[in-house]
Amino acid sequence: MSAKPNTDEKGEFKRQSSSFREIISAEHPIYKPASGRYWLYVALACPWAHRTLITRALKGLAPVIGCSVVHWHLDDQGWRFLEARDGKTNERHWFDIAGGINSASSNGSTPVANIVDSAHRLLIDGTNEPNYGHKRLSELYIKTDPGYDGRFTVPILWDLETCTIVNNESSDIIRIFNSSAFDEFVGEEHRRLDLVPRPLEGQITVFNSWVYDKINNGVYKTGFAESAEVYEREVTSLFHYLDKLEILLDEKYSKLEAEYGKTSQDKILARYFAIGDALTEADVRLYPTIVRFDVAYHQHFKCNLATIRDDYPRIHTWLKNMYWRHEAFQRTTDFNHIKLGYTRSQPQVNPLGITPLGPKPDIWPL
Known part of the structure; x- marks a missing residue:
């Protein structure tokens, strides 16, 4: 996902390399396995973040690793969180025990044309950021590295203990989730599942x-x-x-x-x-x-x-x-x-911002 993609002088798209590539393991000097210590920040629109959500669910890590979801609209300042206006909402409610979207999913009957970019439907358009009250994903990058000058991308695997990004490369994160690092916190069924036998x-x-x-x-x-x-x-x-x-x-x-x-x-x-x-x-x-x-x-x-x-x-x-x-x-x-x-x-691709209604259904029955 990118509001302003990286392209070279030939007009070819060039993807930015991830900057944070640490792992979590019992042998790591800093990032050791623990329940409730790590947090996942994602966008449901983003395919790279999606693969981490799937793995988190498959490995039974929803109760172990918290999760926040940015608003679906990526503006020129990057990804943003919603504000919990009642001061009580915890975005853990967004995901049920299976690690998926709850009954408050946005796949409802609201006409797409009536959904504005500034929509503020908590747990539908996104979640709040409960750990620090941040309004922007970029604040997590700056908190980690005040001199960071790259793109503010999802997913982020965050350490609440050291207040820093552990990893922002999706292929690494799914390997971390698939490893045995969190086995002591999940059931036998999830321990047995190995996505890379x-x-x-x-x-x-x-x-x-x-x-x-x-x-x-x-x-x-x-x-x-x-x-x-x-x-x-x-x-x-x-x-x-x-x-x-x-x-x-x-x-x-x-x-x-x-x-x-x-x-x-x-x-x-x-x-x-x-x-x-x-x-x-x-x-x-x-x-x-x-x-x-x-x-x-x-x-x-x-x-x-x-x-x-x-x-x-x-x-x-x-x-x-x-x-x-x-x-x-x-x-x-x-x-x-x-x-x-x-x-x-992505206004450079779709300047009018009109969202097509089709195809329907979104996915065919099995």
Whole structure:
């Protein structure tokens, strides 16, 4: 997410490198595991933050690591928090025990045109910041490093004890959450879940590498291109790799179909994942981009050579499988934050700030 993207003289989008890359472990001299010590700051619109929310939920860390959600509208001063006007609201209520969005979700009946950028619906448009009363995410960066001059990005994994950012790189944060660092604070079911099992680590690394560069970041390189030549090159590359993903998932589905039979969809879907026969980090890192594709990237970033729902049947089946059969994916996905966040926060892409209503439904039934 970026209100003013980094582009070079050729009009190519360049992503900023993360500045804070510490880990949490029993062996670390400062950042040691503890319940209630660490805090996660996220935007529900942001795919990079989304992957950390999914992992936090999957690993049962919602009661262990608190969470604050910035407002979906990213203005020229960066991400902002809402104010708890009654002085009592604790944004932990935003997430239920599963780590997902509660019944106050913004996916309601309010017409999108009636939702203004300054909307102040606590626990719907965002949360307050209860630890310091900050109004802006940038204050956390300055508190950590008064001389910081980079972008103020989400996610942030924060240490309440030392009052500093531990890590602001999403790929690191999900590895921290997946590690055994917090095992003593969660149940056996969550301890058993390993998103990067050693036998599959090599395959996951290779998969993540091209998915990140060509798909996760590919939609941004397409949408933020500032010349027709750059745009056409990047959109062509993006769909080339979506084709590659479709072939990979088709091969996997066909093998499962041959094993179980075409009528045994439940058995097929129980093993239908990007890598291996169980949920892994590969699924967690791919999902935030694919779930945003039709509702945001297709029109907003001009990624309109095809849609997932109409042109990539195996990717579409995988997406529905993730969303409908895995609570951590569904309950951390807020389509209003996604649609509003992109279309209202990037005036260089969408100058009028009009949010398209379609496609409908946001995601098809399984």
